[in-house]
Amino acid sequence: MFTLSKNILVTIGILLIVNFAMAQNSKINNLKYASFDAYPLYLKNDLGVTYTTNKTIVKLWSPNVEEVKINLYKLGNGGSPIATQNLLYNKTTGVWKIVLNGNYHNTYYTLQAKNKGNWSKEMPDPYAKGVGVNGNRGLIFDPKLTNPSNWNTDKQPVLKSVSDIILYEAHVRDFSIDPSSGIKNKGKFLAFTEKNTKNEYDETTGLDHLKELGITHLHLLPVFDYKSIDESYLDKKQYNWGYDPQNYNSLEGSYSTNPFDGLVRIKEYKEMVLALHQANIRLVMDVVYNHTSSTDIFDQLVPGYYYRNWPDGKRSDASACGNEFASDRVMARQFMIESLKYWVKEYHVDGFRFDLMAIHDIETMNQISIALKKIDPTIFLYGEGWTAGDSPLPIEKRALKNNVKKLKDISVFSDDIRDAVKGHWSNVEEKGFVSGNKNYKEVIQFGIVASTNHPQVKYDLKRSYAQFPYSDSPTKVIGYVSCHDNNTLYDKLKISNPKASEEELVQMDKLANTIILTSQSIPFLHMGVEMKRTKLGVENSYNSSDSINKIDWNWKHENKELNQYYKNLIALRNNHPAFKMTSEKMIQEHLEFLTLDSPFLVGYTLKNNANGDKWKTIRVYFNGNENEIQQELEGTWKMVCNGAIINLNGIEAIQNQSISIPGRSAIILYQE
Secondary structure: OOOOOHHHHHHHHHHHHHHHHHHHEEOOOOOOOOOHHHOOOOOOOOOEEEEOOOEEEEEEEOOOOOEEEEEEEOOOOOOOOOEEEEOEEEOOOOEEEEEEEOOOOOEEEEEEEEEOOEEOOOEOOOOOOOEOHHHOOEEEOOHHHHOOOOHHHOOOOOOOOHHHOOEEEEOHHHHHOOHHHOOOOOOOHHHHHOOOOEOOOOOEOHHHHHHHHOOOEEEEOOOEEEOOOOHHHOOOOOOOOOOOEEEEEEEOHHHOOOOOOHHHHHHHHHHHHHHHHHOOOEEEEEEOOOOOOOOHHHHHHOOOOOEOEOOOOOEOOOOOOOOOEOOOOHHHHHHHHHHHHHHHHHHOOOEEEEOOHHHOEHHHHHHHHHHHHHHOOOOEEEEOOOOOOOOOOOHHHEOOHHHHHHOOOEEEEOHHHHHHHHOOOOOOOOOOHHHOOOOOHHHHHHHHOOOOOOOOOOOOOOOOOOOOOOOOOHHHEEEOOOOOOOOOHHHHHHHHOOOOOHHHHHHHHHHHHHHHHHOOOEEEEEOOHHHOOOOOOOOOOOOOOHHHHOOOOOHHHHOHHHHHHHHHHHHHHHHOHHHOOOOHHHHHHHEEEOOOOOOOEEEEEEOOOHHHOOOOEEEEEEEOOOOOEEEEEEEEEEEEEOOOOEOOOOOEEEEEEEEEEOOOEEEEEEEO
């Protein structure tokens, strides 16, 4: 009988292991898959760049390309590669990988993939956490070296209840670009770190203004790296809102003081977060995972996988921007989850607003919520519960407003109360409740109870987008009348009421957001509304000039009384939990609508110390008519809002008398 020696057996074993390893890790992938569903999955959190001082590992999940290589650069733009190497493929995981031994901090890189014999152009990987100028090269870096000195002691502002949230939407450039801001770092992240800034009348601007106003959350329009601004020519006049994503996990360089150094934008953004937290303000990022500005990075590195198609093969476009992200595919879902987790862990972000959220599937949104709540139970998630076009994703699977009951701790915008208050968004000349449209009374009541089920609200609402109580919690609905989209509140009111005086427009303005801030939904304010912000009638200012989009901080002086009204209105909500009840049941038990014949008059009572409020009973009236309305009032009351001013200590005492509710005004009274 023939036998092999022990040494020979060991040698053969080693050769078998080496051959197996080479089969698993090859520079060329010859495998073909029948469909995207057949792709191997990789659900670990280390795709992209993993940096240590001793080595850097780069991984790309791409089962359907033939080869992948990395190019290394000293700078974020220009020059030739200092090295080019191939990545190795693992057919079990579908991941291409390379280990770069040594310290590669502050080294730029690009990836290229070969598909059907053709190499893609150079670009960062989808997970790139840092980029060079214009986002064309990724950046390998040590995150610790980008931290401000006291970053590790950063503390979130306390948030006792989701119902306490007051959102305030701003654009980084708009916030500080005008000379009237008194801010040095105009149009930059660092603008939000400056204190003691003043307008021409020595009134507070910038961060101090936000603190003074009393908001809890600053919502910034997209700050990830977006495509439309050429960061290499910032002396040229350029503007964009930023809804054209390029690199999801990297920051926009035009908001930094040096876009050519990829480390600067990271450190300055962290300094902004730190300053906001120290000012007792949480930060919300506006995220746009529903589409990409260009399909290059995803489509050339992982062909076809990350985008939805119709059955005939045509690319679907529910975003109206040329493509839509396939959130329901496992690795696309994984990308979104890991991206959002990174923003929370690395940058201490406190919440996210999802653009066209209904393009995403409910399962993905719920998994996002679960993953983020594990990191931070107080994180706040909300989005637009609609699409801009049709999608292959079935309606019952979409994160639509009408499906909000299926979403876990995720809120949706109420377009119902928005249009009821000021008039339809697409018919700029239509009046709303605050300017005398008698058809919106019931929709206003629907909005007051935050689209929940209330026994006094009729749900055959002909003027509403919703015909049923779609929400089961007031904290799942965002109440608002204006945002970056469409006309500002002031412009909408002025266009739809061409004969109204400035005094009358201000009254409508006050009434509009008094309805929002005393309703049970989470209130959302558009920056500058407290000082009559105008975009000179421009409806879609996404790429308009600074002259259209900027905040003129001298408006604060010109509208001093209006600004004070907003401060007091926010203080009213902050100090009185009756206006921010935490459950549908609580609203049903404590909020009672008054039976009022006038289609222009809405009234309700918050009774029995609602939500533990120190005021036993609160009475609220909204008069949308141009004329005053008389109303009988029994008992002893103290008035805190008379339509013109709000004073939490009381304006006057009322006892068993008829009160006059001025035209286009709110009246708020209480009993202790």
